Amino acid sequence: MHEALFYTKLENQTVRCELCPWYCILKPGQTGNCKVRSNENGKLITHVFNRVAAFGVDPIEKKPLYHFYPGKSILSVGEVGCNLHCSFCQNHHISQCFATEFSGFHEISSKEIVDKALKTPQNIGIAYTYNEPFIFYEFMFETAQQAREKGLKNVVVSNGYINPEPLKHLIPFIDAFNIDLKAFTNDFYLKQTKGKLAPVLETLKIIAKSEAHLEITNLIIPGLNDIESEFENMVQWIAEELGKDVPLHISRYFPKYKLEIPATPTETMLSLYETAKKHLHHVYVGNMSDTKRSSTFCKHCGEILIRRNAYEIQIQNIRENGNCADCGTPVKIIFY
Ligand code: SF4
Structure with a gap:
């Protein structure tokens, strides 16, 4: 302990x-x-220091991060527990159990995780993911410091439910975040997650002002957070407070855990995609097959830059200096 x-x-x-x-x-x-x-x-x-509950080597696109080392892999680690209690949790078997009751831990030190990351081919670093990484803060912080010393990248995939002081303490060691913005009403957060919206918005603002790369995921659930006007308020807030270049992943919901609502209709996804595109430069759909709406286009001339088919990618029309080959507009994607 x-x-x-x-x-x-x-x-x-x-x-x-x-x-x-x-x-x-x-x-x-x-x-x-x-x-x-x-x-x-x-x-x-x-209870979750020097141990992990889940390990994997994933495409960086699976986090999802589309503007951060596209096509690379990342060693991904997770624990148990979470500080939100979402009715639709995708990983409830690890997120909603007590650490003291979980029997599947692998005992492992920060140094061993870093060594594993260094030995994994095509691997850019370590992602803290699967359950909520902020609640294994101490282990993540130590591992991230050691990973940074070895030239590895650190990625956090989180619900954003953390206080500003620990967040600011951690940010200098983190290269990229994907933060789940689950809805844009406090009512949704209270009823469906047991948390509150305001701290998540504060987290997003702090990260957006930092040097770290930021992408956002929003799971669209029919009848709960798919009202067009509320969704548009959310994307407007992202554009105004965080910037139009922040990539937004809108993800299709499927029934999970306690929620039995049928899956999000594809028409809803396509309609909200168009709404988001009015305000943001880079919007992607997830959990559904749609090459066009999963690909990256130049925000100025519309030229295709990265074509995606599930986790397969083809980089196209990007000059060596990172600008669009057609119009020369800088492409805000981290490659090196
Ligand atoms: S305040 Fe601390 S103990 Fe309580 S849920 Fe948050 S991280 Fe866990």
């Missing part, structure tokens, strides 16, 4: 965790809302 960062000791051995907006107040023996941080005799400890 490893002592956690970002907490305050209160009276009678009680502690307050300050990592995420829950600010859990825990008496000795109690575990936080994320199910991985506990008060052990007046000390906040994390």
Whole structure:
């Protein structure tokens, strides 16, 4: 067991965790809302240090990141637990269980993960993903520091539910984020995730102002977050607060976990894609086969730059200096 960062000791051995907006107040023996941080005799400890629950080598496009080392692979690691409780969670078998009740951990150090990443062919670095990485903050932070020292890239795929101080402390070691913006109403967040919208928007603003690369994912769920006007408010906010160049992935929902609503109709996806394109330069559809709407086009002249078919990509019409071969407009994609 490893002592956690970002907490305050209160009276009678009680502690307050300050990592995420829950600010859990825990008496000795109690575990936080994320199910991985506990008060052990007046000390906040994390149960997910030096262990992982899930490993994989994925295409970077699977995170999804489309403007960050396209075509490369990334060693991906995850733990158990989450600080949101989405009714439609895709990974609920690991995200919604207590660390103390999970039996499938691999014991592994940060150094061993970095060594593994260095030995994996075509691999650019390490992605912290599968469950919510901010709740295994201490292990991610240590691994990211060591990975950076070895020239590896660090990628965080997250729900964005973290407090500003720990986020700012971590950002200098992270090269790219994909943040899930699940909807644009607090009502949706409260009912479907048990969290709140405002902290996620704050996270997005902090990342957008940093040096790290940012992409956003929005899962479209029929009847819950597919109202055209609400969706348009969201994309307008992204354009105004984060920038029109931030790539947005709108992802097709399929029934999972507690939610039995039928899958998102493709017409809804196509309609919202057109709405998003009015405000943002790079919009992609996910969880459905659509080469055109998964490909990257020059924001100025419309020339195709990267053609995608599932996780296969073809880079086209991009000069060595990274500009569009047709009109010379700089393409904001990180290749090297
Ligand atoms: S990280 Fe976990 S323990 Fe800490 S405030 Fe968030 S939910 Fe609570």
